Amino acid sequence: MITLLSIMIQNINTTPRASRPDLLAILEDQGYRPTNQRRDVVSLLERKGEGFTVEEVSGELPEVGRATVYRTIKLLLKAGVLCKLALPDGAPKYIMARAEHHHHTVCVKCGTVGEFRDTTVERVLRAVGAEIPGEIVGHRMELYLVCLDCQDRPEG
Amino acid sequence: MITLLSIMIQNINTTPRASRPDLLAILEDQGYRPTNQRRDVVSLLERKGEGFTVEEVSGELPEVGRATVYRTIKLLLKAGVLCKLALPDGAPKYIMARAEHHHHTVCVKCGTVGEFRDTTVERVLRAVGAEIPGEIVGHRMELYLVCLDCQDRPEG
DNA sequence: ATAGATATTGATACAAAGTATCATTATGTG
DNA sequence: CACATAATGATACTTTGTATCAATATCTAT
Numbered sequence: 001m002i003t004l005l006s007i008m009i010q011n012i013n014t015t016p017r018a019s020r021p022d023l024l025a026i027l028e029d030q031g032y033r034p035t036n037q038r039r040d041v042v043s044l045l046e047r048k049g050e051g052f053t054v055e056e057v058s059g060e061l062p063e064v065g066r067a068t069v070y071r072t073i074k075l076l077l078k079a080g081v082l083c084k085l086a087l088p089d090g091a092p093k094y095i096m097a098r099a100e101h102h103h104h105t106v107c108v109k110c111g112t113v114g115e116f117r118d119t120t121v122e123r124v125l126r127a128v129g130a131e132i133p134g135e136i137v138g139h140r141m142e143l144y145l146v147c148l149d150c151q152d153r154p155e156g
Numbered sequence: 157m158i159t160l161l162s163i164m165i166q167n168i169n170t171t172p173r174a175s176r177p178d179l180l181a182i183l184e185d186q187g188y189r190p191t192n193q194r195r196d197v198v199s200l201l202e203r204k205g206e207g208f209t210v211e212e213v214s215g216e217l218p219e220v221g222r223a224t225v226y227r228t229i230k231l232l233l234k235a236g237v238l239c240k241l242a243l244p245d246g247a248p249k250y251i252m253a254r255a256e257h258h259h260h261t262v263c264v265k266c267g268t269v270g271e272f273r274d275t276t277v278e279r280v281l282r283a284v285g286a287e288i289p290g291e292i293v294g295h296r297m298e299l300y301l302v303c304l305d306c307q308d309r310p311e312g
Numbered sequence: 313a314t315a316g317a318t319a320t321t322g323a324t325a326c327a328a329a330g331t332a333t334c335a336t337t338a339t340g341t342g
Numbered sequence: 343c344a345c346a347t348a349a350t351g352a353t354a355c356t357t358t359g360t361a362t363c364a365a366t367a368t369c370t371a372t
Contacts, residue, residue, distance in 0.1 A: 033339055033348060065351040070330065088294060090240070090248055092329070108293060118284050128274045134301035137264055138244060141297040145290040189319060189368055221322040226359065
């Protein structure tokens, strides 16, 4: 009954990507000026392996104004080098994007973000999109789970 | 944390029910008292065909306190008779749940919410979940599109 | 029906995640 | 260097809720 071919999952719950992009260069390519504040923000993000919130980043960069941190992260989102995802209650979380199209897992206990890629998911999304009136312009998908660490450490 | 988990699980396993649900009775079955305020809120929601925001509902019910509207909608979410979904920017929107497990489409121009159901999506999600370390407890998925009406009425 | 227990309400304050304003400062260009 | 423009930061404001808590409504047992 279940005839799933080519399930392919990569880098589950692993974060370090081989080649980090030069985020500041990406911003410059889009015509934005390389300011010290942007340097500070992207430098911090480039070292972040895990998901993060803007307030967290802002707290770690007291020398950069809160609004500027939000602004810089918004630019990176638009540039597609950051992903914004949502916890079950809708609380936002950010993580560096990978090159390939992928989706995220979020542990509902500890908030750790992982990623997975499944070509079948993409094919199904395209197939469903073809059945639906209107032009699909995007989608959102997150899997919520209890990670192995949190299973080992029951009851919080 | 625990509350989040509860909301989410209810959203996943939407309870099948009659086409015209008596929301107040559902709340009573769960041990909640049938107050006039709850009557007002569910009565309004039962007449809502489209997606809505809580502030919108609250605005239409000036005789019910804002906090109570939020509280009632939260109860309905937990009961699984409402779905909470997110626009591309994360802005929340609510809509009455259908009996079957389904997902939503949102027009990025006019905000109109639609729904679709595709068993392949469910199978893929289960299959992917089986490959991922940790116990899947829920997911979120929304398709963003430009609806036919908004395509006909290009650029505003 | 009444008393007492418990649930619910509403006003208010507060919180989290941003955005708008705008005077000041930094950056790029000729 | 001068000037135009972009960016910043402080602040206020917005949205989407949640926490508090005294007052009120509802339920239960007599």
